[in-house]
């Protein structure tokens with residue numbers, strides 16, 4: 001017997017095309033323009049699956065979904081909506097929708113989703129809570145690229161799967177990690193973040209796993225690690241590409257065995273932590289350079305989430321700009337907006353700093369200029385400053401960056417990341433090491449791993465080079481080029 005699809009949408013055209021597509025796929029259909037009728041069908045046991053719009057004349061489907069799910073837990077609900085914001089995707093997942101399709105959608109995709117839902121074992125249709133959190137939208141943007149992100153996020157929120165977020169600097173990796181936690185099933189637990197790039201390498205293991213008294217020089221008392229602090233919640237491993245090898249090995253063990261030991265400790269401690277990792281580096285490249293464990297990569301990359309750079313979703317500029325203008329106004333700065341010409345100028349910029357750069361630009365414009373309307377000229381002169389700062393100056397567009405300037409910029413960010421504190425001691429050695437590593441690796445690559453030639457090229461004694469290779473843990477690849 002053919003399976004029955006219940007369709008609800010107040011738009012007659014959509015009811016028709018969806019009905020036809022379902023019939024072509026071999027289903028029987030019933031369609032309605034309101035929730036009351038749908039509810040009547042549900043309670044009288046009709047239908048094998050619902051395809052429904054969100055806003056209908058007699059209400060919002062999200063307000064009825066809990067009772068529908070209660071009355072017919074086995075009835076999958078597929079939500080389609082033109083309100084394609086982050087919150088719609090989240091709501092749909094929270095209310096227990098099987099899936100969510102933003103309008104306009106491809107009918108074949110919809111049929112595929114329906115088939116998949118009907119084929120799924122019934123007890124896999126998870127029961128969801130009916131939590132009505134605050135309505136402030138953490139993620140702004142409705143571009144197709146962001147729609148994909150929202151759908152993946154909404155699905156991931158109902159699981160504890162490990163997610164690795166990649167994307168250029170300023171694309172919102174940390175924001176997404178927080179959203180995964182705040183709207184996920186661990187939201188009542190802690191969200192703990194640790195930035196691998198901001199902690200001296202030799203302290204990372206102890207930061208992550210804690211240490212026992214006397215585990216190393218300076219360990220004067222027992223201390224808890226981030227894993228312990230994040231128990232029952234989410235641990236956000238930021239800049240995971242900067243994690244030292246030994247710490248990677250330890251992390252891998254936790255992911256494999258669900259337990260860890262503190263530095264200097266012996267008793268295994270069970271861990272119940274959801275891991276979300278982020279990086280703006282290419283982990284595969286790090287693997288091939290011997291800097292990242294491949295097995296760890298596969299453990300972390302269970303669900304890869306790539307955040308698109310802003311230049312790939314310029315249609316989000318107006319929404320984002322408005323969001324940041326509103327945020328500035330909330331902080332007491334005068335409320336402003338862009339002229340349409342100014343918005344157009346924003347579209348012609350490459351946004352190397354992504355959303356963060358836009359946020360800073362808006363903030364600066366609000367603080368610096370008295371005009372209510374930000375014109376094309378103002379935007380262009382401010383963007384010229386940004387381009388300079390990112391080394392995008394027209395004169396030396398793709399040329400090599402000035403190392404001194406790059407270092408200055410790096411250090412000023414680095415110091416800023418400690419706010420009023422000073423970074424941990426040993427800065428000179430740490431920075432020189434960071435410069436030395438790529439220098440020696442490049443010399444080795446250029447000489448195809450020939451240490452005699454590399455030593456010559458660098459002007460170093462051969463034994464000194466060998467020692468540095470060992471100390472810096474550089475793996476020598478002889479076949480480069």
Ligand SMILES: Nc1ncnc2c1ncn2[C@@H]1O[C@H](COP(=O)(O)OP(=O)(O)OP(=O)(O)O)[C@@H](O)[C@H]1O
Nearest residue numbers: 138139140168169170171172173174175280355356
């Ligand atoms: N989709 C978005 N909607 C609203 N704000 C956003 C969005 N994406 C990013 N932002 C804002 O842009 C800024 C940068 O985001 P975030 O810190 O998450 O980026 P990141 O990818 O972690 O960058 P980095 O690699 O430099 O650490 C933050 O202030 C964040 O709130």
Ligand SMILES: [Mg+2]
Nearest residue numbers: 173174238278
């Ligand atoms: Mg970040």
